[in-house]
Amino acid sequence: MNGKNVFATLGGVVCVGAIIGVLAPLLQKLGNPGNMGICVACFERDIAGAVGLHRAAVVQYLRPEILGFVLGSLAAALAFREFKPRGGSAPLLRFVLGMMAMIGSLVFLGCPWRALLRLAGGDGNALFGLAGLAFGVWIGTLFFKQGYNLGRTAAQKSSAGLMLPLIMVGLLVLRLVFPPVEGEASSGVLFYSLKGPGAAHAALAISLVIGLGIGFLAQRSRFCTMGALRDLILFRQIHLFSGVVALVAVAFVFNLIFGQFNAGFEGQPVAHTQWFWNFAGMTVAGLAFALAGGCPGRQLFLAGEGDSDAALFALGMIVGAGVSHNFGLASSPGGIGAHGVAAVVVCLLVSLWIGISNCQRA
Amino acid sequence: MSNTGTTVDARGLSCPQPVLLAVQAMKGQGGGTIEVLVDNEASKENVARAAAAQGWSVAVEVAGSDFRLRLTR
Numbered sequence: 001m002n003g004k005n006v007f008a009t010l011g012g013v014v015c016v017g018a019i020i021g022v023l024a025p026l027l028q029k030l031g032n033p034g035n036m037g038i039c040v041a042c043f044e045r046d047i048a049g050a051v052g053l054h055r056a057a058v059v060q061y062l063r064p065e066i067l068g069f070v071l072g073s074l075a076a077a078l079a080f081r082e083f084k085p086r087g088g089s090a091p092l093l094r095f096v097l098g099m100m101a102m103i104g105s106l107v108f109l110g111c112p113w114r115a116l117l118r119l120a121g122g123d124g125n126a127l128f129g130l131a132g133l134a135f136g137v138w139i140g141t142l143f144f145k146q147g148y149n150l151g152r153t154a155a156q157k158s159s160a161g162l163m164l165p166l167i168m169v170g171l172l173v174l175r176l177v178f179p180p181v182e183g184e185a186s187s188g189v190l191f192y193s194l195k196g197p198g199a200a201h202a203a204l205a206i207s208l209v210i211g212l213g214i215g216f217l218a219q220r221s222r223f224c225t226m227g228a229l230r231d232l233i234l235f236r237q238i239h240l241f242s243g244v245v246a247l248v249a250v251a252f253v254f255n256l257i258f259g260q261f262n263a264g265f266e267g268q269p270v271a272h273t274q275w276f277w278n279f280a281g282m283t284v285a286g287l288a289f290a291l292a293g294g295c296p297g298r299q300l301f302l303a304g305e306g307d308s309d310a311a312l313f314a315l316g317m318i319v320g321a322g323v324s325h326n327f328g329l330a331s332s333p334g335g336i337g338a339h340g341v342a343a344v345v346v347c348l349l350v351s352l353w354i355g356i357s358n359c360q361r362a
Numbered sequence: 363m364s365n366t367g368t369t370v371d372a373r374g375l376s377c378p379q380p381v382l383l384a385v386q387a388m389k390g391q392g393g394g395t396i397e398v399l400v401d402n403e404a405s406k407e408n409v410a411r412a413a414a415a416q417g418w419s420v421a422v423e424v425a426g427s428d429f430r431l432r433l434t435r
Contacts (some may be wrong), residue, residue, distance in 0.1 A: 005403065007409065008403075008404075008407045016402060035435050080403075082403050083404070084401070084402060084427075086374075089374070089376065130384065144378060144379075144382060149375060149376075150376070152373070152375055153374045153375075153376065154374065222404050222407070222408075224377075227377060227378075231378070234382070235378075235381065235385065235412060235415075237411070237412070239411060247389060293376040293377045293378070294377065294383030309376075
């Protein structure tokens with residue numbers, strides 16, 4: 001299947017943004033948590049909880065959307081001959097950047113995808129998160145201008161490119177073998193939340209099919225919430241940004257239609273009102289995403305097309321979620337975690353150091 | 363810098379390096395021909411989009427598993 005990729009045109013990326021803008025509020029309507037129809041960071045955090053990497057009882061569910069993102073992207077990459085197993089571009093740094101990104105996201109309580117959806121649902125606190133995201137990405141562009149890069153990838157064997165998709169298949173098998181049991185906090189080796197956001201979810205088939213669809217479309221369109229800001233700041237280019245604007249606009253309309261729009265700052269679902277830490281958490285995340293070359297969704301889509309460095313970033317995020325909850329770094333609706341401030345400071349310093357130390361003109 | 367013959371090898375580099383290097387070369391050279399080598403579709407699309415936005419014409423040819431973009435202005 002060769003020829004022009006219509007999804008990579010301006011119209012294509014706007015369509016994909018709009019489709020996500022329909023599907024995310026729909027997933028919320030069908031059971032996912034408030035303003036969390038899709039949140040890559042939160043869902044990876046829930047997966048970490050489901051497999052016991054942390055034991056925060058309210059955020060444990062093996063989110064099928066994440067599995068779908070990777071496998072849908074793999075299907076698109078195979079169908080359009082874009083599956084290219086590759087890796088070796090500073091894998092450990094990418095893993096650590098994934099951890100930093102997750103820890104920062106969990107101080108805000110959401111990744112860039114959810115920041116956009118929170119805004120589209122009327123959560124004013126998201127404005128501080130998005131401002132922090134833009135600030136973090138802007139810091140990243142300063143490094144790019146100084147020649148920052150993590151080195152070239154090299155071609156790898158298929159097994160490397162297929163590893164994360166295979167892990168996702170393995171998780172799906174676990175989900176099928178150990179389904180949730182009414183009133184039980186675990187089923188076989190998997191943990192399930194009985195209350196809180198982890199207990200709110202759409203049906204398995206719906207989540208999986210929507211995840212697969214978004215994974216397929218996002219692979220084709222190169223949809224990236226961090227790239228949207230980066231390209232706007234770095235190149236004054238609105239291509240990816242248009243997709244993000246479409247997502248917010250359409251999600252806003254569908255939230256209104258579904259009665260899910262609730263403007264304000266207080267009492268927003270799975271959110272806190274500490275504006276500075278909303279800003280600072282997302283600054284860390286934005287910088288880490290920028291330095292790693294993609295938002296958490298884009299990292300999953302890249303992993304689906306064989307990029308094992310992106311796969312390591314995603315695994316770093318999942319491990320980061322475990323650290324975040326085990327060490328009291330993650331926020332809750334009550335405010336930032338016991339060690340949230342230290343987390344932001346340390347993660348910012350680590351990310352800045354990775355940036356500085358990988359500038360060619362340093 | 364000479365007016366022709368610049369080659370930018372962006373193979374193996376991840377977003378946004380290929381575009382950054384191509385934009386740098388376009389700014390440095392101002393006109394003529396620049397060849398950009400990339401190894402994936404997304405980079406091909408991104409470099410072509412950035413070049414077109416700056417008024418350069420783009421011709422793409424497949425070179426094995428890579429793409430060779432010839433930018434001219």
